[in-house]
Amino acid sequence: MSSNQPASLGAAAARPLGSAVQLNWQRFNTIAIVLLLIGIVGFLAALGLGATDRVWQVWLVNVIFFLGVAQSGVVCSCAFYLTQGRWARTTHYRLAESFWPFIVLGFVLFWGVFIGRNHIFPWIAHPVPKKAVWLNVPFLFARDGLALLLMAMLSWWFVLRSRGAEAVAWANSVTNIEMPPPVIRRLAPIIAILYCVIYSLLSFDLIMSLSPMWHSTLFGWWFFATCFWSAIVAMSLSAVVFRELLGPGTMASRPEVLHDFGKLVFAFSIFWIYLSFAQYLVIWYGDIPTETFFLVVRLWHFPWVPLGWLAPFLIWMVPFIVLMGVRPKRTPYILGTVAALGLIGVWDLDYILIVPSLSPNRIPFGWVEVCVTAGFLGAFLLCAAPGLRLAATAATSSFEGAD
């Protein structure tokens, strides 16, 4: 029996409502630090052994992936405020915002892309004359750097307000139809719109430019929709883990809350495949070589075929089939497994978006990629720890007085 569970019904009744169950954050932090150290050692070793290309390419993959999860979490919180969603009181807001510190670290890690730019961007060694105005190092890094800085500052301001007393009181007052606090009402749509613009820009600059001759109009939207879904599955996975660790008597243990997370995972995976098919169909119909080569390398050309098809399988096929019914969405281990696989799917997607442009005939995946990814994961978890702690407290205290 978990140490968090009461010994008897009497003990459960005697436990004061709203008391935070103590989780072992020290173990969590230790795991994160170990992963980070693996990453640092692996990174330095790889650079020393001459695997520079692989190091900086997987660095870009991880910046894109983890920054996508972190920023989209804040945007999820904005979406919850804009739709006045109080289905889990403050818990879903805290969960969504728990990853936000990585937005700041991600901005710093983005400059690693600048350091490794010669190993990432082919248009540096081989400039594209027609696109030189857009694809040049100073302009690209200036605009992307400013964009990320802007998003970091706005996200920090938003999270500060969202955790303030006024917003917390609003989220906990489910019986009135009052609007969220004014500052939230103004910030949320601004962040949401800027997110669409800036993450489209990042996708064009950091992913599409790796194949400078390729373009797809929907790519920006598809990319930030993918990031948005990755934040939803990260939140769902966190909710499932909290349910197991915190035990009964929390918002995370309510089947309706897991059901709501499951519905979000299900619905937005369908939205993702909708956008994916919309892109694919136009390219298939036109059958223009300058457009089709991007997909051919990833979906029809070995060795990338298995990884190419793995992404839609994990991001759409698995959630669509498994989470269609009510019961699977309310079953923690099912929802948690789908969410974990979904995160692997998004990482795989980011990997196959970036690396085949630079290495079309072989898959550079080994200890270098594992170590660097572990390092990023460790850093991400360390950044998320304070927010997750807050979310655990919210899940416990929000339960008090809930129907």
Next chain:
Amino acid sequence: MSDVSVVSTFSSDDECAQAILSLEHARMQGYRAFFPFPSEKILEANTHVRRLPRSPVRLWVLLGGITGFLSAIALTVGTSWEWNLYTGGKPIASIPPYIIIMFELMILIGGLAGITGFFFHSNLPAFESEAGYNPRFGGSKFGLVIRCEEAEAAGIESLMRDAGAEDIQREA
């Protein structure tokens, strides 16, 4: 002993749901609930008391969806094979664009089948009001109409009062 209808009015769906659950203890299943919006609490209480199985409307939707999907395949692939025309160098039966038609017809026929099943299983359209219905049950109040013998009416009224009914009427 003649039957009477006990018509109870509640101001919240919570109270109405509690009243339905209290009827379970009284082993009374001859009731009709009226509510102005689809209240999950009342629906769950009703499902619990009446031991209702899962709604069969989902089967209508499933079969309608499958029918629509197969119809779309027949329509698109069948007409392509019939006409045997090459378009843009694509195969005669080129599946990617046909997926859109398959998806749309699946949703259309599935949705129409679902609506049909809903009407069928709800005995709609109903051209006469249910006994005990009051127009305020379509506004801001929740109603519970229990058909019982006159001797049981007093006990039922007491249950409803305990559940929080703000108005209780007895009708023939």
